[in-house]
Every structure is written in C-alpha cells, then in structure tokens.
Amino acid sequence: MGADASAWEAAHAAAASAAVSLISLTTIADSVAVHALVSRVWGEEELRPSLARAFQHAGCGVYGAADADGGLVGFVLGFLGWNGGMHMHSHMLAVLPEWRSRGVGYSPKLAQRAACLEAGVDEARWTYDPLVTRNARFNLVKLGTVATSFFPDFYGEMTDRINKGDRSDRFEVRWRLGSERVGRAVSRTARQPPAGPVLLACVGQGDMPRPKETGAQPEPGAVVELPPDHSALRAGDAALGLEWRETSARAFQACFDAGLAAAWIDRQGRYVFLPAKELMA
Numbered sequence: 001m002g003a004d005a006s007a008w009e010a011a012h013a014a015a016a017s018a019a020v021s022l023i024s025l026t027t028i029a030d031s032v033a034v035h036a037l038v039s040r041v042w043g044e045e046e047l048r049p050s051l052a053r054a055f056q057h058a059g060c061g062v063y064g065a066a067d068a069d070g071g072l073v074g075f076v077l078g079f080l081g082w083n084g085g086m087h088m089h090s091h092m093l094a095v096l097p098e099w100r101s102r103g104v105g106y107s108p109k110l111a112q113r114a115a116c117l118e119a120g121v122d123e124a125r126w127t128y129d130p131l132v133t134r135n136a137r138f139n140l141v142k143l144g145t146v147a148t149s150f151f152p153d154f155y156g157e158m159t160d161r162i163n164k165g166d167r168s169d170r171f172e173v174r175w176r177l178g179s180e181r182v183g184r185a186v187s188r189t190a191r192q193p194p195a196g197p198v199l200l201a202c203v204g205q206g207d208m209p210r211p212k213e214t215g216a217q218p219e220p221g222a223v224v225e226l227p228p229d230h231s232a233l234r235a236g237d238a239a240l241g242l243e244w245r246e247t248s249a250r251a252f253q254a255c256f257d258a259g260l261a262a263a264w265i266d267r268q269g270r271y272v273f274l275p276a277k278e279l280m281a
C-alpha cells in the first residue's frame with residue numbers, strides 16, 4: 001500500500017474508533033456549519049462562512065467529523081504557505097466541548113495529513129499556546145510534531161472567548177508528515193525521552209502551583225513544568241496566571257536559544273526539550 005493510502009486508512013480508522021465519520025467539507029451548508037462550530041468554541045466573529053467557503057474552494061482540505069445524524073462535531077482548516085518551504089499552515093482545529101477527549105479531533109488531523117501527502121506537501125505547521133498542556137500533548141505526542149520556535153505575543157491582543165485577557169505566546173510546531181517520528185506517533189509506539197535538568201518547577205500540589213525558576217542550564221533533556229490547567233488557574237488568580245506566563249516564557253526562550261526544541265510533554269505537564277538538529281534531522 002502507498003504512503004497516501006495508508007495515511008487515509010489511518011484517518012478513517014481513527015474516525016471509526018471515535019464513532020464519527022470523516023467528511024470532506026465542500027458545500028455552502030458545510031461552511032455555515034463550520035462557522036457555527038467556530039462560534040461555539042471561539043465566538044461569533046472568528047470565522048465568517050464566506051471565508052470558510054473560500055478555503056473550501058481553494059482546496060485547502062477542510063475536513064470534518066460528523067456524528068451519526070450527520071451533525072458536524074469537529075473540523076480542521078488550513079492553507080498553504082511557502083515561508084521557509086512549502087507547507088500547510090493549519091489554522092483552526094476544534095471539537096465541540098461535549099465531544100472532546102474521545103479521539104474526534106485526531107481524525108480530521110490525520111485526514112489533513114493524508115491529503116497533504118497526496119498533494120506532495122510533506123510538512124504542516126501551526127501555532128498553539130504552550131501553556132495549554134492538553135493541546136501540547138495532542139500536538140507533540142499524539143501527532144508527533146516538534147515545537148521548533150517560540151513567539152511571545154504572536155497575535156497581539158486577542159478578544160475571543162479562549163484567549164481574551166491573556167498574552168498570546170505561541171509555539172510553532174512542525175509536523176513532518178512522512179517522517180519516522182510521525183509514523184511512531186500514529187502507530188502509538190513513541191516513547192518518552194529521558195528527562196534532564198528542571199528549569200522551571202511547580203511548587204505546591206493541586207491546581208494552583210507557583211512557578212519556581214531553578215537557575216538550571218538548558219541542556220538536552222531540559223524540563224519545563226507547567227500547571228495542569230493554566231486557563232482555570234488564571235481565571236482563579238490572574239496575577240498567578242501572569243507569573244506563569246512570564247516565567248514559562250523565560251524558560252522556553254532559554255531552551256530555544258540553546259538550540260533545543262520541545263519534543264514531548266507528559267500527562268503531568270512536564271515538557272522535555274531535545275536538540276532541534278536531532279529532532280529535525
């Protein structure tokens with residue numbers, strides 16, 4: 001079987017195990033459904049149906065996950081760019097809150113991968129908030145991306161439901177679609193790398209730990225620990241949320257400046273950084 005065919009097979013298998021159908025979103029009704037889903041997740045103004053329609057028309061690969069009644073419960077949308085080489089920039093991925101953590105978001109991402117490989121595009125990139133540990137694990141471990149850059153305040157001020165009131169620091173991940181690393185992630189055979197010195201540590205148990213900068217050097221295996229849910233933490237204590245934002249930014253910057261990239265995050269929210277050259281060889 002060719003690489004593209006097995007990539008499509010993996011996407012459909014992921015959808016089946018999440019009890020959804022993988023669909024290509026091509027119609028006007030689909031672009032209205034995408035707008036409605038985005039409105040529920042980020043807010044009404046975040047994606048007009050006409051823009052979703054334009055993405056569809058250009059053939060950017062707008063894929064969705066549908067429930068048994070055909071209702072849209074998740075989708076992914078991106079566009080091609082050539083900054084530093086031709087790649088898919090994956091701009092939006094979302095699943096309705098009541099459908100999350102069942103594998104639904106995974107299948108449109110695998111469809112995006114299959115479609116890119118079929119079109120001869122071998123890399124996808126996107127940005128995400130490095131303090132959202134769920135998304136970090138989804139990106140680095142489940143999909144097998146590598147976070148190669150850190151952009152403090154990437155979007156400037158944001159007004160949507162998820163990001164309002166916080167600084168828009170972002171990691172950029174690279175998803176090398178045909179790589180061995182991604183193959184291991186998709187076959188669920190990836191293993192956690194050995195951990196090294198801890199640069200930023202959580203002090204105190206529970207949901208509201210404080211950050212402690214240890215002064216350790218950013219060597220291969222460097223660890224940056226994060227609170228389990230930064231969004232809930234900053235809702236409960238805005239000053240502590242900001243302290244995490246600022247201390248984590250210093251730790252991340254030190255790692256990237258030392259030629260490291262984020263390779264892994266465990267379920268406790270501990271990032272592990274490894275040499276970028278090895279990860280991207």
Ligand SMILES: CC(C)(COP(=O)(O)OP(=O)(O)OC[C@H]1O[C@@H](n2cnc3c(N)ncnc32)[C@H](O)[C@@H]1OP(=O)(O)O)[C@@H](O)C(=O)NCCC(=O)NCCS
Nearest residue numbers: 093094095100101102103104105106128134135137138142
């Ligand atoms: C990101 C999003 C699309 C994921 O969709 P989903 O359907 O929940 O994703 P899946 O069920 O396929 O995968 C969830 C993965 O997230 C990670 N995850 C979920 N909960 C976690 C937790 N408490 N701790 C650590 N990792 C967690 C895991 O990798 C998990 O997969 P696994 O359990 O198989 O290891 C969804 O959470 C969402 O819509 N979020 C809001 C919008 C958003 O943040 N979009 C940007 C994405 S970069």
